[in-house]
Amino acid sequence: AQKITQTQPGMFVQEKEAVTLDCTYDTSDPSYGLFWYKQPSSGEMIFLIYQGSYDQQNATEGRYSLNFQKARKSANLVISASQLGDSAMYFCAMREGPMDSSYKLIFGSGTRLLVRP
Amino acid sequence: GAVVSQHPSRVICKSGTSVKIECRSLDFQATTMFWYRQFPKQSLMLMATSNEGSKATYEQGVEKDKFLINHASLTLSTLTVTSAHPEDSSFYICSAQTRAEAFFGQGTRLTVV
Numbered sequence: 206a207q208k209i210t211q212t213q214p215g216m217f218v219q220e221k222e223a224v225t226l227d228c229t230y231d232t233s234d235p236s237y238g239l240f241w242y243k244q245p246s247s248g249e250m251i252f253l254i255y256q257g258s259y260d261q262q263n264a265t266e267g268r269y270s271l272n273f274q275k276a277r278k279s280a281n282l283v284i285s286a287s288q289l290g291d292s293a294m295y296f297c298a299m300r301e302g303p304m305d306s307s308y309k310l311i312f313g314s315g316t317r318l319l320v321r322p
Numbered sequence: 323g324a325v326v327s328q329h330p331s332r333v334i335c336k337s338g339t340s341v342k343i344e345c346r347s348l349d350f351q352a353t354t355m356f357w358y359r360q361f362p363k364q365s366l367m368l369m370a371t372s373n374e375g376s377k378a379t380y381e382q383g384v385e386k387d388k389f390l391i392n393h394a395s396l397t398l399s400t401l402t403v404t405s406a407h408p409e410d411s412s413f414y415i416c417s418a419q420t421r422a423e424a425f426f427g428q429g430t431r432l433t434v435v
Contacts, residue, residue: 240424248413250366250426296365298424307354310417310424312365 211313226282228297238300239280245293328427343401345416351396352418360413372399406434
């Protein structure tokens with residue numbers, strides 16, 4: 206079974222509007238973490254935001270916020286006020302188990318976002 | 323923030339030769355580094371976990387004799403693709419982690435001709 210599911214292979218958004226990228230996960234471990242990365246065409250992986258399973262509040266980082274719904278096992282990324290430079294591939298990833306430096310990340314299949322001017 | 327440097331960013335090699343890719347953590351020590359492979363328009367697939375001072379742990383289906391990993395110091399891990407073939411052409415990317423964040427190298431685009 207897929208551990209991380211991103212159901213939107215591609216998304217369009219108009220510049221300056223908000224967009225939500227979906228991510229659902231599957232784990233039985235009570236301790237886990239969820240990450241979102243942006244990958245532009247250059248290939249680098251840019252860390253955007255992190256949500257721990259025990260965090261009480263939804264994570265926010267500038268224009269990025271994470272809509273964490275634990276009971277539904279979803280961790281959707283919300284990008285507000287989209288910019289042309291936001292056009293890229295976006296990956297959701299999950300860490301299972303304790304937060305030490307040796308955890309593995311499991312990646313979703315990604316969503317390609319295109320921001321229209 | 324922490325930086326991971328990966329080199330080279332692009333390499334073209336002839337079939338049958340070996341290629342070495344380096345991954346360095348620049349401002350923190352990484353006892354564990356990870357190597358991923360990414361085919362075009364696909365996600366990152368973990369190949370192996372590189373452990374400083376010990377043997378790497380490979381994911382199922384990854385040939386350890388094909389993809390040699392050495393983690394000789396707390397800041398350097400290397401991946402050597404041995405006897406490369408065209409099907410090994412891919413984007414390889416490393417990462418090193420702290421407790422709260424995973425930092426990725428810039429990636430290496432390998433083309434085997």
